[in-house]
Amino acid sequence: MTVTSRGVALLAAAVLLLTAGFRFAYPELAVLGAAAAVAVAGALLHAAGQPRLTVTRSADPDRVARGEPATMTLTLGNRARLRPVNLLAEDSCGNRAVPVPVLRLRPGHDTTVSYPVPTHRRGVIPVGPLRVTRHDALGLVSVTRRYGQSAPVWVYPRVHPLRAVPTGVARSLDGRVDGVPHGSITFDSLREYVVGDEMRRVHWRTSARIGELMVREHVDTSLPRLVVLLDNRAAAHPAARGGIAETFEAACEAAASVVTAALHEELPVTLLEVVAGGTELPSPLDRLAATELTRAPGDGMLREVLGRLRRDRLGDTLVFLTGPGGAADLGDVAALRPSAYPSLLVGLFGAAGVSAGGAAGLTVLEAADGAEFAAEWDGVRRW
Template identity: 65%
Template sequence: MGITARGIGLLVAGVLLLGTGFRFGYPELTVLGAAAGVAVAIAVLTAAWRPRLQVRRQADPDRVARGEPATMTLTLRNTGRLGAASLLAVDRCGDQVVPVPVLRLRPGADTTVRYQVPTARRGVVPVGPLRVTRRDPLGLVVLARTYGDSVPVWVHPRVHPLRAVPTGAGRSLDGQVDAVPHGSITFDSLREYVVGDELRRVHWRTSARVGELMVRENVDTSLPRIVVLLDNRTVAHPQRVRGTAESFESACEAAASVVTAAVREDLPVVLLFVAAPADLAEAGPGHEGQAAHGNGTVQGGPTGPLDRLAAVSLTGEGTLEAAVARLRRERLGDTLVVLTGPGGREDLGHVGALRGAYPSVVVGVFGATEPTPAGTGGLLVVDAADGAAFAAEWDGVRRW
């Protein structure tokens, strides 16, 4: 609660009038001073009345690609019983403030406001909470309260269609791969029969021993696995245009394009960052393929690769050498895609050391004024000005 300049002036005048009236014996001045004090007290009580409001939000959709439209629908309902609520309300939408008209909102009535969420920039746009301001009729006291929660709208990087997807290198059928799909090639385990299973997969010897039908569960150990490493270090993207590192935005678009292409081909894909906070750590194998846009309001952290790409930002922490050491130690796949900026070209020697662990290594460099020298670490390097240029160069690659 805050007293306006008018309220402060009236309160000071009331004190002076009361003091003067009592000091010099002027009852008229005393009455005026008391009236001023009563007016301020009534204003405080009027502004302190807390209206009972119910706030509901619906983003349509709550996940969009950069530049696509997204609409926020805000419904405000007066659940009180005493009287109509005349309020001044604004809704916070990213860096913008959206006015919400709440004039004479009667008990049980509601009002709906729709507005566009800014999606010109990649990121997570927080919408809300609703800020309601009450004033007394004389404008002496103002009180602001918040209603409802904040809802995120995920603005994903643009996805450019890629026709070519790395097929990886073939492995031994007895090799070991995490999260491989079931149903083909190599025996993995036995399980109980369910309706729809093929009878030719029934293991009759085990079925006779346990007294119920048991079927063989097979896995495909030759399926390639793609690893995308996004360099989100500040030193890798030093150039800024109006505070935005366009090379990093292009790298995010390239990462989203590769992830989406892999999901389209039903290939396992892992998205990593050179420096990532705990809430953006890579998802487990069962969640790495979620790349489609969703609808509805979702609260909480990122749920898929594109959400993580929307939330990631540049940081001064982390080193490419440490990320490369982890990739060498864990060997997460057989095709590695490294996406960096002009400042990351000096560290490509570390990436070149991974050629023994990853049969296919592709490096995308964005925003460089000069082409990357040929034969850098023996890597396949794709120089691109933005995400669209990367997609065109990517589809022109003849070897992986």
């Protein structure tokens, strides 16, 4: 609850008038002071009254690609028994406020208000809660209350269709074309036994050592396993305007295109960031919507991630997506092949006139945006 400048002035005038009226025996001044005090007290009582509103919201849809339409729908209900409400509310949508008029909502009735959500930029847009501000008739007091919960709208990067996907390092059992003659099912890791696992997969030596059943996990090496590494270091995308780097947006579009193409082909794919985010999201597209440029704490962050990729060997095909500031790091990336990642491709965005040092042996696709990357990707003959 906030007392406006008009209310403060009237309250001060009430004190002065009451003091002068009683001190100098002027009943007229005392009456004026009492009237001013009553006006302020009435404004406080009016503002203290809380309308009984219920607010529910739904986004249709709540996950869209950049530039696609999304609509937020609010349903407001007046749960008062006798008093109608007539007010103007505001809904916060990202960094802007959207006016939501509630005109003469009768008791026990609902009204629905819809408005478009801006999706011209990738990101997670928080929408809500609804803010209702009430003023008294004289404008002496105002009070703002929040109703309902907030709901995020996920704006994904644009996805550009890719006609080609990488092939595996062994012959595909499903008929995919590749460069080696025989496929295989190989050991990948151990995990705890769960009901339903086949007993022939139990690794008895490890189970006896740790005192609980452990079973083998295998992986089909006939399928290409993609690892997409997104360079989200601020140093890799230096041309940021207003906190937005177009080369990073293009890299996010490329990552979304590769991930979508792999999922469409039912291929294993892993999405990683050079600087990991604080919140783990299960969906790679959700992660691409939420990711932001981060100032890496030191120049060795990329080397640390590459070292972990070499050690863990998460796949056979690595796709590294970076900006002009990452061109000097391609030598470290090239060191991963051929032992760790036989197939290695680099997407380099906004690097016109920039020397890609150490890129020998790499397939480097230089592109200005996501659409150009998709065209270059489909032109790679080795797929």
